[in-house]
Amino acid sequence: MERHDLLYRLYDEFDAETLREHQSFVDLFPPVDSRVALEHWEEASEELDRLKREIRESLPGGATYAEIAAHADREAAFTALDLHARYDRAVNALVLDVDETLRSAGGTDNEIPRETLHVLTELHDAGIPIVICTGQTLENVKGFMIQGLGNELVHSGRFSIVYEAGNGVFTPGHGSRTKRLLYDDLDESVRGTFDAVRSRALPDAPENVRRGCHLQGNEFNVTLKPNFETGGADAEAVIDDGLVHLIDLLGEVVVDRVADGLDADGVDPGDRGAAWARAHYAAADPEIREVIEAADVDDPAETGAVPEPVASLFDRIDVGYYRADAAEISSLELDKVAGVEAALDVLDVRDPFLMVMGDSKSDLRVMEWVAERGMGVSAAPEHATADVLSHVLDRDELVFARGQSAAMLRTVYVLNLLARLE
Known part of the structure; x- marks a missing residue:
């Protein structure tokens, strides 16, 4: 039958x-x-x-x-059957974002639900390594994962944390490979830029940003977080101003670092750095462009006017905007994909077939990387960004309701049960 x-x-x-x-x-x-x-x-x-x-x-x-x-209910079971018919593979590792994926402030009091934690434990007990892939700091993530999943699971040797969106990987139980600081491999031009921006991010900020934001305790990324309830109007206003400030500051720092390579045209390049940064990052992201235009900043620049040495360094640095939540700069050479690759290497996951779950642009890069290589499937909550939802719907339509990440994990559980049947 x-x-x-x-x-x-x-x-x-x-x-x-x-x-x-x-x-x-x-x-x-x-x-x-x-x-x-x-x-x-x-x-x-x-x-x-x-x-x-x-x-x-x-x-x-x-x-x-x-x-x-x-x-699993009927829908999850038949979804798993469809996935098995399409791929004829069992999932052999999970790659999971945390905020607004495993947990959601909108429906679960910003805690990972007990049901989700239990299914994760069952999947781990079935031999599936878990890679938590997040923009948060290591200490924060490690703390609530130990609290939710238990110290034994986190230190089992089959659990890894990709933190700060790929700047480091923490995989307990692997000796000298337990903690890998991927940002140490970046050259000095990038590392020096981040050091300079971090040291000036709050001291040089406008008063409302200085009073209304704090720096997240990252090892490498520079992230402004609001001193207001995330998602509220006050948080949105101060993060919008913080984004413009970070972009302007980044422009000033980059120009200062490449000044010797700029041609003098009668204008001090230091006075143009902020405008060049606004032009570059507005062209790269429509959400950022919208915030910059709303700020009504003076002296806009055209993207084509950005000198090559400046644009070259901008091209290695990402600016992230998360409405009413965070403004951030990170390295484009160290994204979640780089972190996941490093984690899978330490975990010795060969011929990976992954379940990737996430909601944001940084998660989308992992999803696209997996899709291009035929290395798994991706799922997203219904409130994910438009680009993430478009990708997931075009692939396998694995969309779950807010706070219901356990439903998708149960689908993985059933898929692997089906794969075991003769």
């Missing part, structure tokens, strides 16, 4: 919904010191065993189909 026929039987002939509810209750039941609660858990466990036994005894490969019913 074909697998799709067996899945139809599974969800038509058996009470898969009740089975899944019992499995969820048994898995997520909180530890409480109550005899009545414990008896309730034992009753649910017994009923769960009975429901699974019915499936095991009725279907070919029944043990696997019982696990499918226990972990």
Whole structure:
């Protein structure tokens, strides 16, 4: 009997919904010191065993189909079946963004839901390495991942953190390769630019930016975060001003570093750095252009007017804008792709077939890299950026609701169960 026929039987002939509810209750039941609660858990466990036994005894490969019913609803199961038919591969590593992907401020109080953490644990126990790929600092991410997943899992040797969007990789349990500082490999022209911008980012900022923002504690990237609630009007206003300030400052620093290579034309290049930076980054990103135009800055420049030595260094440095959340400069030579490659190397993931989950432009680069090489599939929350959603919808249509990352992880779980069937 074909697998799709067996899945139809599974969800038509058996009470898969009740089975899944019992499995969820048994898995997520909180530890409480109550005899009545414990008896309730034992009753649910017994009923769960009975429901699974019915499936095991009725279907070919029944043990696997019982696990499918226990972990996924009909939609997730058939999505997994479609993925298996298309790729005939099991996922052998997860690459996961955190903010607005695993967790979402809009519906989960900005915490990773317990259900998501549990499914991650199950996938890890099944032998799938986990790569957390985020723009956040290492210490912040390591802290809440240990809190959510446990110290043993994080230090298992099959867990890695790509932090600051690819500037470093932390993979506990791998000796001298545990922490790799990828930014150390950049040449001095880039590293010196970042050092100079970081040292001046707040001291040289307009008063509202200096008072309304703080520098995130990054090892390399320079990131302005608001001292207001993320997503609010105050945060949006100060981050917009902070973005313009960072771009202007970057222009000044870059011009200062390449001044010897600029031709004198009667105008002090130092007075043109900010305008050249605005022109360059406005042309590269329509959201940034919108913020710069709204700021009504003086003395705009044309992109073609940017001298080659200046444009060449700009081309190695990215400016990121996250509305009402952050303004950031980062290295284009060290993006999440570079970090993921390094993490997979340390984890010894050969012939990777990845599930990539993310919501932003930095995640899109990983998704495109995976798609170009036929190395996996990508998923995104429904509130992801337009470019991310377009990519995901064009590929496999793996879009999930806000705060529901566990649903997509369950699809991966089922895909791998199907791949095990003869």
